[in-house]
Amino acid sequence: MTSYLQPSVARAVFDESHIRHLLLRIRFISILLILTYPYYFYIDFVQLRDFPFSGYRLGSILIHSASLPVSVLFLGLYRFYSRKPSFKKMIGPVLITHLYAGYYIGIGAVSSINSQSLTGNVDAYIIILLSTAIILPLKPRNFLFLLLSVHPLFLIVLFLTSDDKYTLLSKQTNTTATAVIAFFIVCTFYHFRQKDFTHTEMLHKQEESLRKLFAVNPYPLVLSRIRDDKILLLNAKAAEYYHIHSDNVSTIDAGITYRSRADQQAIMEELSRTGSIQNHICQLTLPQQTTKWAMINYEQIEFENESCILAGITDITELKKVEIELTKHASTDAMTGVLNRRHGLALLQEELLQAKELGSEFVVCFVDINNLKEVNDRYGHAEGDQLIHAACRVMQSGIDPQDYLFRYGGDEFVIVFHRSLADVRLIWRRIRGEIRKLNQFHRQPFTLSLSHGLFLFQSSMEVTVDDIIHAADSEMYKAKRLYKNNL
Numbered sequence: 058m059t060s061y062l063q064p065s066v067a068r069a070v071f072d073e074s075h076i077r078h079l080l081l082r083i084r085f086i087s088i089l090l091i092l093t094y095p096y097y098f099y100i101d102f103v104q105l106r107d108f109p110f111s112g113y114r115l116g117s118i119l120i121h122s123a124s125l126p127v128s129v130l131f132l133g134l135y136r137f138y139s140r141k142p143s144f145k146k147m148i149g150p151v152l153i154t155h156l157y158a159g160y161y162i163g164i165g166a167v168s169s170i171n172s173q174s175l176t177g178n179v180d181a182y183i184i185i186l187l188s189t190a191i192i193l194p195l196k197p198r199n200f201l202f203l204l205l206s207v208h209p210l211f212l213i214v215l216f217l218t219s220d221d222k223y224t225l226l227s228k229q230t231n232t233t234a235t236a237v238i239a240f241f242i243v244c245t246f247y248h249f250r251q252k253d254f255t256h257t258e259m260l261h262k263q264e265e266s267l268r269k270l271f272a273v274n275p276y277p278l279v280l281s282r283i284r285d286d287k288i289l290l291l292n293a294k295a296a297e298y299y300h301i302h303s304d305n306v307s308t309i310d311a312g313i314t315y316r317s318r319a320d321q322q323a324i325m326e327e328l329s330r331t332g333s334i335q336n337h338i339c340q341l342t343l344p345q346q347t348t349k350w351a352m353i354n355y356e357q358i359e360f361e362n363e364s365c366i367l368a369g370i371t372d373i374t375e376l377k378k379v380e381i382e383l384t385k386h387a388s389t390d391a392m393t394g395v396l397n398r399r400h401g402l403a404l405l406q407e408e409l410l411q412a413k414e415l416g417s418e419f420v421v422c423f424v425d426i427n428n429l430k431e432v433n434d435r436y437g438h439a440e441g442d443q444l445i446h447a448a449c450r451v452m453q454s455g456i457d458p459q460d461y462l463f464r465y466g467g468d469e470f471v472i473v474f475h476r477s478l479a480d481v482r483l484i485w486r487r488i489r490g491e492i493r494k495l496n497q498f499h500r501q502p503f504t505l506s507l508s509h510g511l512f513l514f515q516s517s518m519e520v521t522v523d524d525i526i527h528a529a530d531s532e533m534y535k536a537k538r539l540y541k542n543n544l
Contacts, residue, residue: 071254073143078250079154082192084135087128094128097121116171120164131157158193159203161185166211169232170218179228182211183235190239194246201240208236264360277370281311282363283325289360298372299343314353314368316340328357328366338373350377390464392442393449401463405473406522409514416516419473420481423529424452426468427506427540436503447495447505455488471526478513485509508537 101121105114131153138150165185173179190200212229219225268290271278277295281288291306299313315321316339327334334355341351354369388400396404405421412419426448433441445468452462452472462472474481488507496504510532512525520528 067255067258070258071251074254075250076150076154079193079195080135080138080150083131083154083157086192087131087135090124090128091132094121094125110175113171113175116167120168120171124164127157127160154193155195155199155203158189158195158200159207162189162203162207165189166207166214170211170214173215173228174218177224179215179232182232186232186235186239187242190242191246194243194250197240197244197247200243204236204240208233260359260362267360274369277372279311279314279368279370280360281314281366281368283357283366284363286310286312289363289365295370298349298370311366311368313341313343314355314366314370316342324355325366328355332357350374393445393464395449395453395470396461396463398463398465401461401465401471402522404461404463405471405525408473409522409525412514413516418477418513418515419475420478421512421514421525421529422472422474422481422485422509423465423512423526423533424448424470424472424507424509425533425537426470427508427537428503429468432503440503444503444505448507451488451491451495451505452507454491455484465526471529478511481511485511506540508533508540510534510536 097117098121101114101118105117108114134149134153138147138153141147162185165182168185169179169182172181194200195203211232215228215232216225219228267280271280271290271292274292275294277298278290278292279288279295280290288306288309288311291301296302296306299309301309312318312321315324320339324334324337334353337353337355339351339353341349343349350373352371352373356367356369358365358367388396390397408419411417426445429441429444432444448470449462452470456462456472456474460472460474460476462470465471474484476484492505492507510529512529512532514520514525
């Protein structure tokens with residue numbers, strides 16, 4: 058029956074569960090019958106008090122009087138057996154359920170014999186037969202035994218109490234057909250209950266296995282319910298990762314496994330289509346307002362008959378730090394700390410494409426440090442390096458966060474401004490002022506001086522990055538020639 062239990066053990070577990078199920082139903086039936094008996098007795102003793110057919114009235118009184126103590130007796134037996142932790146090797150509960158079913162099938166037969174003497178119908182037997190099959194689906198072979206015990210006797214008594222041959226034949230045919238249908242119903246309901254029990258047991262075993270995996274898994278795991286974002290399971294590694302005490306789990310929700318609510322919504326939509334998302338990298342904000350980088354796998358699963366999300370988390374914070382550091386080294390100039398040529402030109406290429414698409418403008422400034430070669434030759438490369446560092450500091454102090462500076466060559470730099478040409482000229486005027494202050498403060502035998510050239514890119518221009526650099530470089534050489542002439 059199930060892959061987790063031996064067949065004999067599984068059958069025993071199902072049989073006990075099914076008997077408990079039948080006992081609960083019989084208890085419910087008994088309570089309903091006890092509540093309706095006053096009405097039956099009112100009919101028997103008041104409404105039918107002057108009824109001319111005393112045999113029918115007597116039969117009705119005996120049937121109802123006998124059924125009441127049976128219902129009361131069962132409730133007492135149910136109370137006794139319901140306190141037992143297990144029904145294994147106990148014949149009592151099994152015997153009670155079968156005797157109860159057999160008794161009411163027999164009562165139905167007797168009631169029909171009693172009714173047909175008055176009304177000529179056997180509806181009570183048909184109704185009780187079908188009701189018993191639906192409400193109390195015994196094992197098919199046991200129900201068949203009850204039918205073979207009661208139905209032939211019913212047909213015989215019906216034969217003995219009927220006068221009309223054809224009416225008798227009709228009643229026997231209808232009741233026998235009902236008995237066959239009742240048996241088919243019992244088979245269907247019993248096997249359906251068997252499959253449902255097996256499926257439920259499998260789910261319980263899977264949930265138990267999932268709980269064990271949660272406990273021993275070396276990575277943080279979080280199981281949350283989709284409909285309300287409630288966290289159902291959180292293993293020790295996850296509690297450690299999020300710095301959550303087990304008593305505080307109820308105060309947080311599944312949002313801790315997503316970068317943001319918008320990110321959660323996007324992931325939920327993807328899960329509804331695919332059921333699984335692998336290696337989703339994001340930066341999480343933890344309850345203590347600290348941040349960590351994580352690689353998360355999301356799976357949509359069923360747990361406790363609810364649709365849930367299982368999030369498996371791998372902490373990649375240290376790897377991300379290394380990656381950022383490597384990216385920084387790969388994109389920055391080792392000596393000055395500003396962006397290097399390769400990365401700067403890549404950004405400028407993206408800038409060019411975006412400006413053409415959006416119809417925007419930007420200004421490229423090509424800068425050259427004046428007299429660097431003379432400083433290196435006369436005072437040494439260490440002083441020349443200091444001159445380059447000073448030039449970078451002054452230029453960086455004059456640009457905004459959305460602008461960027463990169464080293465193009467030895468003493469050549471490029472600045473990309475997201476401003477108008479007039480604004481850039483004002484910025485450069487301020488940079489010249491800062492250079493004058495720097496030269497006055499340090500009073501070295503050489504001075505810092507920069508030559509620059511500006512190029513305004515407009516979206517209507519058909520130029521490349523090389524064309525832009527060349528144009529700004531040409532403007533810079535004009536300034537450099539002017540600088541040398543002034544010297």
